[in-house]
Amino acid sequence: MAIVVERKRLSWLERTYLPQIVSGLYITLKNFFKPKVTLEYPDQYTSLPAGYRGAPTLVKDSQGREKCVSCQLCEFVCPSKAIKVVPGEISADSEYAYIEKAPSSFTIDMARCIFCGMCEEACPERAIVLQTEFSLNGLSRSELLRDKRSLYAAGGILPDKIMKWKKVKDNSELEGSH
Amino acid sequence: MEEKQRVNINVNGGEYSVEAGQNVLEACRGIGVEIPYFCYHPSLKVAGSCRMCLVSIGMPARDRATGALLKNEDGTAQIAWAPKLSIACGTKVAEGMHIVTDSDAVKSCRQSVLEFLLLNHPLDCPICDKAGECKLQEYTHAYGRENSRYVERKNVKPKHVDVMGKIMLDSERCIECSRCIRFCEEFIGRSIFGFVKRGSRTEIAVYPGGDNDSNYLLNVVDGCPVGALTEKAFRFKMRPWFLKVTDGICAESSAGVNTRVWSRNGEIYRVTPRRNDEVNGMFMSDSGRYVHLRFNDANRLRQPRIDSTSCDLGYAVSRCMEILKLGKVAIVANGWQTLEEMFVLGELSKACGAEVYMVSHLGEDDGKLVSADRTPNMRGAFVTGLLKDYPPADLSLLAQKIDSGEIATVLCLRENLMGLGLTPGHFKAAHIIYCGSLENPTSASAKICIPLRSEFEKEGMWINRQWRVQKFSKAVDAPDGIADDSRFLLSLLGEYTSSSWSDTSVRSIREAMVSRITMLSGCADVGPNGVLIDSSSFAGIEFPEGKAYHFKGQE
Ligand code: SF4
Ligand code: SF4
Ligand code: SF4
Ligand code: FES
Numbered sequence A: 001m002a003i004v005v006e007r008k009r010l011s012w013l014e015r016t017y018l019p020q021i022v023s024g025l026y027i028t029l030k031n032f033f034k035p036k037v038t039l040e041y042p043d044q045y046t047s048l049p050a051g052y053r054g055a056p057t058l059v060k061d062s063q064g065r066e067k068c069v070s071c072q073l074c075e076f077v078c079p080s081k082a083i084k085v086v087p088g089e090i091s092a093d094s095e096y097a098y099i100e101k102a103p104s105s106f107t108i109d110m111a112r113c114i115f116c117g118m119c120e121e122a123c124p125e126r127a128i129v130l131q132t133e134f135s136l137n138g139l140s141r142s143e144l145l146r147d148k149r150s151l152y153a154a155g156g157i158l159p160d161k162i163m164k165w166k167k168v169k170d171n172s173e174l175e176g177s178h
Numbered sequence B: 001m002e003e004k005q006r007v008n009i010n011v012n013g014g015e016y017s018v019e020a021g022q023n024v025l026e027a028c029r030g031i032g033v034e035i036p037y038f039c040y041h042p043s044l045k046v047a048g049s050c051r052m053c054l055v056s057i058g059m060p061a062r063d064r065a066t067g068a069l070l071k072n073e074d075g076t077a078q079i080a081w082a083p084k085l086s087i088a089c090g091t092k093v094a095e096g097m098h099i100v101t102d103s104d105a106v107k108s109c110r111q112s113v114l115e116f117l118l119l120n121h122p123l124d125c126p127i128c129d130k131a132g133e134c135k136l137q138e139y140t141h142a143y144g145r146e147n148s149r150y151v152e153r154k155n156v157k158p159k160h161v162d163v164m165g166k167i168m169l170d171s172e173r174c175i176e177c178s179r180c181i182r183f184c185e186e187f188i189g190r191s192i193f194g195f196v197k198r199g200s201r202t203e204i205a206v207y208p209g210g211d212n213d214s215n216y217l218l219n220v221v222d223g224c225p226v227g228a229l230t231e232k233a234f235r236f237k238m239r240p241w242f243l244k245v246t247d248g249i250c251a252e253s254s255a256g257v258n259t260r261v262w263s264r265n266g267e268i269y270r271v272t273p274r275r276n277d278e279v280n281g282m283f284m285s286d287s288g289r290y291v292h293l294r295f296n297d298a299n300r301l302r303q304p305r306i307d308s309t310s311c312d313l314g315y316a317v318s319r320c321m322e323i324l325k326l327g328k329v330a331i332v333a334n335g336w337q338t339l340e341e342m343f344v345l346g347e348l349s350k351a352c353g354a355e356v357y358m359v360s361h362l363g364e365d366d367g368k369l370v371s372a373d374r375t376p377n378m379r380g381a382f383v384t385g386l387l388k389d390y391p392p393a394d395l396s397l398l399a400q401k402i403d404s405g406e407i408a409t410v411l412c413l414r415e416n417l418m419g420l421g422l423t424p425g426h427f428k429a430a431h432i433i434y435c436g437s438l439e440n441p442t443s444a445s446a447k448i449c450i451p452l453r454s455e456f457e458k459e460g461m462w463i464n465r466q467w468r469v470q471k472f473s474k475a476v477d478a479p480d481g482i483a484d485d486s487r488f489l490l491s492l493l494g495e496y497t498s499s500s501w502s503d504t505s506v507r508s509i510r511e512a513m514v515s516r517i518t519m520l521s522g523c524a525d526v527g528p529n530g531v532l533i534d535s536s537s538f539a540g541i542e543f544p545e546g547k548a549y550h551f552k553g554q555e
Helices: A012-016 A018-032 A073-077 A118-122 A148-155 B024-030 B104-119 B135-143 B179-188 B219-223 B291-295 B313-325 B339-352 B378-383 B396-403 B424-429 B441-445 B485-496 B506-516
Strands: A056-058 A083-089 A101-109 A128-130 B006-011 B014-019 B054-060 B079-081 B098-100 B161-163 B167-169 B193-196 B203-206 B229-231 B244-249 B258-264 B267-273 B329-334 B355-359 B409-413 B431-436 B448-451 B460-463 B468-472
Touching: A012 A018, A056 A148, A073 A083, A073 A118, A101 A148, A118 A128, B006 B024, B014 B024, B024 B054, B054 B104, B104 B135, B179 B193, B179 B219, B219 B229, B219 B267, B244 B468, B267 B291, B313 B409, B313 B431, B313 B448, B313 B485, B329 B339, B329 B396, B339 B355, B339 B378, B339 B460, B339 B485, B339 B506, B378 B460, B396 B424, B431 B441, B485 B506
Parallel strands: B006 B098, B329 B355, B329 B409, B409 B431, B431 B448
Antiparallel strands: A056 A128, A083 A101, B006 B014, B054 B079, B054 B098, B161 B167, B167 B229, B193 B203, B244 B258, B258 B267, B460 B468
């Protein structure tokens, strides 16, 4: 059953609307003399706060080694299904053969990404990091599809304390350490 | 069936009646109390080596002198608890047994066992193919510590060891459960894996030299509770949590091994055994795991063709009917048709007066899970009335009849006529309609080719060597342009009979079949274990298979 709400009858002064107009103008006028908080973007730019979540990028360690091991956890956790990882194997003669696994392809669809940061949180290698780039645009959808190369180009280097790939390969290297 | 004896046990304070003769672990699982375990395997001997399944066990106390049961003051039975925890996998349930699985002692034992197992573990889950289905991962989550107290250096063991080109062995991940050793000794009947070195340096290794290969080797990958043994063909292909699992039946032979088909986005990544204690236990052959590779892009029939020119499916089917209408039809089929398809074929042959020629495909019976009949459903042809005797492996009779002009049209389903007695000359003399999933010499010179689905792209039922009707479901979608098998066959049938099939699904064929064939009356909805049918009316037929193999495992 519909409920009929009784409206308050407006007084004569209220029906002229003049008090409302005056009070609105008063607010406008007050702000007119306050300092400006807006920015003339893109001509002006400001620094972003720490922890800002911009576009996700892939990073390398201080040796220039790709840190991602294609575990696909970011792909799994990504709520908008923006990430696509194709796992691959590191060849046995590589210096980093001990790591065994690296992505053979890695794409993030920036048109889908919602900058939630879940991928960064899920990554066990700290290989995917949301950085400060926020102005992502292109003339087509495919331009917003970032492949491994452009993700690494955008990501740069994030030094790592642990060099897992440098692990001892033989117990004899450990002799005396027990 | 004889009534199994039962015993009364008390688990965590609750009274239950369970089947006698099982171990505590299985009994608790049966009543919904989970006991974690690594080394126990339902089909293998108990090793009792991992100690993950420790629980407190007590028995009703008895007076030493009289043997009478002792009672507490309140009249309840007095329980004599074992002073230390016992392994649930190696203890059989007994009348009056008391079991506690949630005490602090049990919890701390589980935690300590896990801590020991993880001491030298490389913790490389991100690059381990077992992650997501690893017992060590699951139990550490459920029962383990959240951090490590270990500060010394971890042991280094062989990694990246290739085992017979099929398996990648990583000794650092091994938790020394010995399941792989026991599987090879008990099921394959040969020692292939073994432990070397001692204490915390124990490693799993393959016997040097000698014949270490077996068509059942990959079962150790499924059995390994951790990622020490991983399948090379699946290595780094996909993480298991992305894969969709469907129930399948292995098409390798009439053994009818129950499988799980793991796929993502229409691609099959792996096939693993599904437990069915009546058929294959928990195992399957290595060759059966790769049956899906038969249907690869290179040899897939994708386009309907008439006289080697691609055409529209609807047009191909209507041409097909025109040719069949000319009469003198023979239908060639084999044991790869599903039961439902065979039923429709039977109706079709009756309706158009076609003779049915089946072709057998034989191989060696390995005495285990690959039987001599290399088709999954030859028995279905007997049940649906297509066959009276076991068929030969060639079609020389059909060839003669084409020569003599008795047969003018051959409707061939999933069979390669060339090489079975038919020559290119026969292809000229008769109209050959090839319907199948694969390109072969027959499809290359057939008059009409109709692409059909593979067994991974449809559902159906097969009857295995035990006369067990088993159902499989569709794992992936068929590529574009491929005919729906049941609809195609029903449209052929519809040309001859007045019975109209408004519903062309496999299910509706199954319903009709089950109501028409009394032998299959219990098969309208077969469960995961399949349904054994009465085969006494076929007792006189000689089948090529040896006795169905049952691996019971020893306790
Ligand atoms: S930030 Fe969020 S939406 Fe964007 S790729 Fe990562 S998980 Fe996906
Ligand atoms: S970026 Fe991190 S989470 Fe994603 S695949 Fe690579 S290692 Fe795994
Ligand atoms: S390799 Fe696997 S199955 Fe074999 S002993 Fe080690 S953990 Fe157990
Ligand atoms: S399961 Fe390993 S000791 Fe019981």
